Structures are given as structure tokens and as C-alpha cells.
Amino acid sequence: MIERDDALRPVDDAARAQAKRMIRTARFAALATAAPGDGWPSASRVALATLIEGAPVFLASGLSVHSDALAAEPRCSLLIGEPGKGDPLAHPRLTLFARAEKLAREADADARRRYLARHPKAGLYADFGDFSFWRCEIARADFNAGFGKAYALEAADLAPRVDWSRLAEAEARMVAHMNADHAESVRHFARICGGEDGAWTLTGVDPEGADLACGDAVRRLEFMTPVADGNALRAALVALARRAV
Structure with missing residues (x-):
């Protein structure tokens, strides 16, 4: 056996x-x-x-x-x-x-x-x-x-591979900012990870990636390198916004 x-x-x-x-x-x-x-x-x-x-x-x-x-x-x-x-x-x-x-x-x-x-x-x-x-x-x-x-x-x-405590201070503010002021970038993120066109929103960010939703559809966009604070997150999102699908 x-x-x-x-x-x-x-x-x-x-x-x-x-x-x-x-x-x-x-x-x-x-x-x-x-x-x-x-x-x-x-x-x-x-x-x-x-x-x-x-x-x-x-x-x-x-x-x-x-x-x-x-x-x-x-x-x-x-x-x-x-x-x-x-x-x-x-x-x-x-x-x-x-x-x-x-x-x-x-x-x-x-x-x-x-x-x-x-x-x-x-x-x-x-x-x-x-x-x-x-x-x-x-x-x-x-x-x-x-x-x-x-x-x-x-x-x-x-568990995340890096400490998330400093990122937590900026996460809610960054998510709200991206959804309110950079909706096209959020849709671009969804296309990168295979989502169809639609009204995608960021639902949360963590050291290793970003979660997106559009109705019942969800997608996970994973970062190449973990982020530990708001500055690193901003840099990662800017790089992803410039990335070709």
C-alpha cells in the first residue's frame, strides 16, 4: 500500500x-x-x-x-x-x-x-x-x-515573499486612484492576463500582484518582482501600463 x-x-x-x-x-x-x-x-x-x-x-x-x-x-x-x-x-x-x-x-x-x-x-x-x-x-x-x-x-x-506592512499603508489609496483616474490602464492590465474588454476594476493589490474583476470574471496580474511599499508598487504599475499585450 x-x-x-x-x-x-x-x-x-x-x-x-x-x-x-x-x-x-x-x-x-x-x-x-x-x-x-x-x-x-x-x-x-x-x-x-x-x-x-x-x-x-x-x-x-x-x-x-x-x-x-x-x-x-x-x-x-x-x-x-x-x-x-x-x-x-x-x-x-x-x-x-x-x-x-x-x-x-x-x-x-x-x-x-x-x-x-x-x-x-x-x-x-x-x-x-x-x-x-x-x-x-x-x-x-x-x-x-x-x-x-x-x-x-x-x-x-x-504567505507573500516580502513584508507587506509598508505596502498596506498605500494599498487602498493606490487602488482607488487607479480605478478613478486610470481606468484604461486597469483595462490594459486585464488584457495582459487574458481578460476580455470590459469595465474592469482593481479589487486589491498585494506584494506579489493585483486582482481585477469585471462582473463575475476575475483575473490575477502577477508582478515580476515583489513590491514592498507604495513607491515600488507605483513603479510596477507604470511599467505594466507600458507593456504590450
């Missing part, structure tokens, strides 16, 4: 990059929790966005079963991956093992901004009194990139 460890591939930069790209571009996930009381596994669907450091966030009603479950036991898992044509098991999927934390209203500004940029229709109910944003601190992950391509990832494998 083949042991699990024998079936795993060594984690390399390509696997790390693909897994991080999946997290950044995921619009939804299957959330698994332990049901309150009896502990039975309970699965639900949540819509996702990510914070600058890569932590997934979702919005949930306090009336939902998974909100009660996470209040009692914060450990959970998130399954992400978009099935395509043919065998759904032939397509990459990623299971994140995480601890979920409900964010207080006075501390959820970044989560709210980035989530609503990805899911603008959620603005209809995000401010309802029973809704809260939840942040998921990733502990580890199981990554199946296709048949015979299984990896066990640690939290460090999914």
Missing part, C-alpha cells in the same frame, strides 16, 4: 505560485465546520475575497449554522477550485485548514473594502446587524494540482 507521504511531491516555487493564485482568484469556497452540539461535519458555500497578506475573508449571517459552529470551534477548512470540462477531479483543488476569527465592526474596514470590491452586490446586506466578516488564518493546506500532483503546504508557502 502506498503511504500518503510517498504520494506527495516536494513543494517547489511553481506549486506555491499556483496555490497562491488559486486563493487570490477564488470567488467562493466550500466551508466545512463542526456542527454545534453533535460535532457532525457541516459544509456550506461562502463567497471569498483575500486580505493583503493572503488571508481569505467571507461574510456570514449570525443566523447561519456555520457562524454558530465557528463561534464554538474556530477550526475549519475551505475547499477552493473551479471544475472545468470533463472529469471534475482532473482539475486543481486546494483545501485550506484554518482558524476563523469574526472581525469586529471597528476592525473590518480592509476586509469590507476588498470583499465588496470583489462582490459588490453584497453591499445590499453587508451592513445588516446580523452580518459579520470572518478572517481565516491559514495553518496548512492540501493541494491537488491534478493526477499525481499532490502537495502538503505549510502556511509559509502561501
